[in-house]
Amino acid sequence: MVTGQVRAPSFGTLLRGLRDRCDFQPPGTVATTRRAPGLRREELALLAGVSVDYLVQLEQGRAARPSAPVVAALSRALRLGAEESALLHRAAGLAPATGSVTRVVPDSIERMVTRLRQWPVAVYSADWWLLRWNPAWTALLGDSGALHGRARNVVWFEMTQPDPDVWIDPREDDMFRDAIVGDLRVAYLEHPDDAELADLVTALHEVSPEFAERWTAARPARYRGLRKHVDHPVAGPLVLDGDIFQAPGCDLRMIVYSPAPGTDDADRLARLTAPGAPGERDTAG
Template sequence: MRAPGLGTVLRGFRDRCDFVLPGTAGSARRAPGLRREELAVLAGVSVDYLVQLEQGRAARPSAPVVAALSRALRLDEEDSAVLHRAAGLAPATGALSRSVPGSVERMVTRLRDWPVAVYSADWWLLRWNAAWTALLGDSGRLAGRARNVVWFEMTQPSPLVWVDPREEEIYRDAIVGDLRVAYLEHPDDAELADLVTALHEVSAEFAERWGAARPARYRGMRKHVEHPVAGAVVLDGDVLQVPGSDVRVVVYSPAPDSPDAGRLARLVSGGC
């Protein structure tokens, strides 16, 4: 019996997706699964190209594209290997795991008072809660590589909130240094290699920081931000490594019983 082609496998994974994208809860859906338009946005490919892949009309996709589709579909290592084989590619070896453990999923859901997000080791935004959206804006509107923190910092206009410029400089050096750690530890990860190459091509700032940065893990830092609704807020940003996983959890928290805690609480509750 002939093995299922890429189009069949890809449609199958898309149709079985049981997660709801932030900002789409409660919207009418014609069928279960992820819409082509949603998958295209998450993976950073065009809808037309995705249609061609599913209908078998496109040439063999590159390893970075298949890796991006695996991340967007939230495939575990075994299912990602199935998708790679269907695309005529060897399963990724030495690649980053971008799967979010169930315990981390529960933590993001239940920590409602503080902004919480989950990132891969190469800084792809994987999950976030409503408090994160209240503080930093709707990440669901970010498409393709804009969901990668390093790409966003090096290529996008100013974000929703103002951040102290001195802290921003330290932060940018830190995340580039952290990305270098991921690059050294996972030299065969196709999506990571593609990201680093693209950043060198589009951002002179990244190229300069990449050449100067010391490879070091980013552990977090205190940030002074000016939110357009909540005003000035001081938050401690902590990066928590998940044991046995490549993902990390970023949590922003204010000092207890401080004016910052009151401002954040009002912002998260919608009382600002």
């Protein structure tokens, strides 16, 4: 008997299979009983920053070969590990990214985000994509689950979005903008072959003169955290220390905002983030 060579799955077939296998609840959504497993097309499209129609065309094999930034965005949205991401790149006719930015959150970090409920906590990739956050983060800074596509990247958000509802000291905000652009330059130097990062930097230059100016002026330097003075619409004025913790073995970073103990800031934050408080919503990323 003659056996033929097993053909590798097409990009559309592989993408659909990976979407069906997703076992996580999309950030900002309410848990419901689903008739079919995995992410819905609408959910994946929002997370990856592509249109639903384009995603349908990709899955059905009717679209032209996807670009490297699109495949990278889909990999991030699907929370693929290095091997599966490389497989998706190869199915698209692209060379797997080498030295790419880590965007997979380890289980140990997932547990820390879940358990640190009293303080706002978030996890970011080296190129400032918001990957996880806890309910206290939502209570302090708003519902990150409502942000889709590039709006969930902090540098993009800071350079393109209107002012947030939470007032932040303008001088500290200016320092923060300089710091994250300088940090993004570090990521750009360390990951020159990451297609999604390159695409982000190019797009920021095109849409934000402020970013282009800061990018030229900024010295590449890692973000070390900053103290923030904020005026929250529910809690009132708060002074919080923003500390950075590096995840071991990768370039993910966890940001934790905490007040000095025994202060009015500590009392206000505790009331804001208490279960059932007006600003607290259980929408962890």
